[in-house]
Amino acid sequence: MKLNEILDKISNATQISPFHQNVELIAVSKYVGCNEVRNLALQGQIAFGENKVQELENKCQNLAYLKLKWHFIGNLQTNKINKLISLRPTLWQSCNSLKIAIEMDKRLSYCLDTLLEINSANEDSKQGVRADLATEVYEQIQNECKNINLCGVMSIGANGDDKNRIVKSFEKTYKIYESLKRNGAKICSMGMSADFELAINCGSNMLRLGSILFK
């Protein structure tokens, strides 16, 4: 689908959503190469997401002249932390444990904007902290990791076609986000190609769209 068509869909969904929120679109470019990213950038899209540090480095460096904002959204291995830090991502969306937060914090020499990834659907196939522990882990990271600037939460909706299950997982994430507003949370990143309209209706203010944009 074309970028402007997707932006229209997002805009329509925010208008009928009970939250009437502003929503930021992150274009997930993991399926495509630098040319496709450049094409989208020339249409005005500036925020992109990658789930592999190596590929983030490749695109960051080759497209540096475009001054894009890069989000890291994948599971981070300890041996890739220094590389990710050197790329200075705009937002690390996928901090999925206190342990990795501490490892990151030790190596950072600047403050990194970060989201706590929550496994709201409680699925073994997914990364992220358990929903019932999320608030506690969020506060632990805030207390223990001075170089990690937590800005909110990220979650992937429940797998499958069952809209009720998907909505329940988004509602659970939103509840946690809402309770963390007193801790400064501002970003609730949820919604992908198959479920972004549902996510907007549940309060998401950041979407991560890949296949719908690039396939």
Ligand SMILES: *Cc1c(COP(=O)(O)O)cnc(C)c1O
């Ligand atoms: C791949 C990916 C996306 C985008 O998924 P699509 O269904 O292609 O839109 C969003 N978030 C994360 C964490 C991903 O890995």
